[in-house]
Amino acid sequence: MGLLSLLIFLPLAATAIILLLPTSLRHSYKYIALGFTGAQFALAGYLYSQFDAAATGVNTRTGYQFVEQLSWIRMDLGTLGTLEIDYFLGVDGFSLPLLALSAFVMLMAIGASWHITKSLKGYFSLLMVLNLAVMGIFCALDFFLFYVFYEVMLLPLYFLIGIWGGARREYAAIKFFIYTLFGSVFMLLVIVGLYFSVINPDTGAHTFNMLHMMNPANYVENSFFAYINNYNEVFGIPARMIGFIVLFFAFAIKVPIVPLHTWLPDAHVEAPTPVSIILAGILLKVGGYGIIRICLSIFPDAAVDANWWLGLIGIVSIIYGALNALAQKDLKRLIAYSSVSHMGFVLLGIASLTAEGISGAMFQMISHGFLSAALFFLVGVIYDRVHDRYIYNFRGLASLMPKYTGYVAIAFFASLGLPGFSAFIGEAFVIIGTFNAESIGTGIPRWMAIAGSLGILLSAAYLLWTLQRMFFGQTRLKGGEEWASSLIDLSKREQLILFPTLTLALLLGIMPSLIFDKLNSSVLNLVALVTQYI
Structure with missing residues (x-):
């Protein structure tokens, strides 16, 4: 297991231990969560210190460090070729500081959870699953894998607000869930469109690899999102601009921008303090990171317009x-x-x-x-x-x-x-x-x-x-x-x-x-x- 995989899945080990321990030991849950999050923070600090800033880049794989790439899903689609999804991780100068920030903020959130008394096993388990998802988002370089982590993050937040929140917690949790899911559904359509527009130059198969999506040479000519000779339009708007707009608003909901911000005050007011810390300290950064990593890097021409x-x-x-x-x-x-x-x-x-x-x-x-x-x-x-x-x-x-x-x-x-x-x-x-x-x-x-x-x-x-x-x-x-x-x-x-x-x-x-x-x-x-x- 590589260092990034260890960073991502350490909280999963904490979740397993917490779920296996009897409720008679419920007061130990917070110490388990604190110990694993502390180890995660130490590992993030080590990665930060070992990162070679001179080698970073955006367009090529050589610009990413601590890279892990394994074949995850391969499926023969007949005339459509082979479905190619990889477990592909790596970090650069954009993602590494946010990894360190996330580990630090999660440590703060665990420390702020000392007075939580309601359903401790469920609370700390959900907090650890959320930790896993956030780390995965900042490491993923396969768009499908990114989307999986992005969606996994939504579920524990919904329950953490809806169960441990204030008087109007159900309203705030549902509003947060609907806003985020709205952006995610349309994001998936763009991901599929990009998949069928991009070819892996090594295998000739369509791919979810973000780095291939950042290279204009890997786009199929006249495909929906092709860089060159792209005449596809939707209601008179170029297809690449449509893709940029859809992804931008999906991430902008997380930032959040006006007028897509109304879920934020309600979620913060009703959420318990540790969840508010995570919402402000990490979740909003996922939106900004997504705009930089995906909107600008994959659709730079649309970003300029x-x-x-x-x-x-x-x-x-x-x-x-x-x-x-x-x-x-x-x-x-x-x-x-x-x-x-x-x-x-x-x-x-x-x-x-x-x-x-x-x-x-x-x-x-x-x-x-x-x-x-x-x-x-x-x-x-x-x-x-x-x-x-x-x-x-x-x-x-x-x-x-x-x-x-x-x-x-x-x-x-x-x-x-x-x-x-x-x-x-x-x-x-x-x-x-x-x-x-x-x-x-x-x-x-x-x-x-x-x-x-x-x-x-x-x-x-x-x-x-x-x-x-x-x-x-x-x-x-x-x-x-x-x-x-x-x-x-x-x-x-x-x-x-x-x-x-x-x-x-x-x-x-x-x-x-x-x-x-x-x-x-x-x-x-x-x-x-x-x-x-x-």
Whole structure:
């Protein structure tokens, strides 16, 4: 078994052990999950340290490392040839940082699950299956295998929200499931269309291999998605543009973009804290990763034609998400809408089609991954104590919970893009890339960079206003003395979860090369692939 397979299937071993243990040992489930997730994080760190950034690329197999390829399904289809599906794994500069992020966030989620008491065997088993699916998504290089992991991820999230969530958990779980499934169904149609459009040059069979799909030479002439002499149209729209649009919206639901974002606030508000951490820290990144890995890499010609609209959608998401966050009275819903705004920067950076913009988008995904996880954990801390998140029910918390206030303040300042923290690097590179896009002819006007900067200003407004309302001034609590006695400061376990997260935000803000060094070659190869169609 290769290292990537081990990384993916470690959680499956944890699931098997948890399911086999009797319920009398239910208190050991969390330690098993923690142990296996910790081992997974250590393995992800080892892979990160062994990754040779100079060898990365996008178009060729040599650009991917730790590659594993086994024949999985072979079926004779008669006149249609042989069905060819491989167990094909590999990572490059785009996927490796997200693997490390996912392992880190899953470790946070396990640590945040200490107070879960309902159906522990089912809870931790589902959490481990979700862990497996996420790792598989970032490693898969066969489109069919990617789709399998993508769909497997949906099921545990549905149950984790629907069973362990809040009062309206069934509504939130069904809404999340329908939104995601809607995008997935149409994605499958494009996958099939790509399969019959691409030939494996080694075997002559149709293939789901993503790397072959990225090479124009492997497309069958006059096939539905052919690069050259493609005259196929649907309602007057070129087939390749249709494929790009369908895949984009399938992944954009996960990002999420406006107006496909409405599942996110409901899912976050109703989900338990560990699931909110995973939703914000990992699930949203699956959408951004899919746009980069699949939409841009397989349909670069369509991406060039559509990038102005992608930039506009990014700007709308940035400003709309920030304005909605400004209007919220529920702290958790405020953080959820801030995620819509911050992920808008990811889409704007991708739309710029510049090395700076795409690098900034990736850096923003990494930064937002652990900062949003920290913010949702901090919301969960106060909710666990008094079961309330209404902003106006709290005032003067700094005098009761000074350590908690310090962590919240640092997380807020890091999230709003204060220089010295990781979010500043991501947002600055996105703005720089967007501003430079016009000069190289990508079609993105400079006013989009200015509009994106407005989102940074709005994020400062809603985060600092929330900090002022809840933590400073004379202490006033809705629950009076009962709440005051319950609002104890952070425990050692809670600080152990938060301290590495905020330290990482500071470390990456000072030394962004820790990410950029792994990322740079992959970005340059992708930009070279896309800009030849400008």
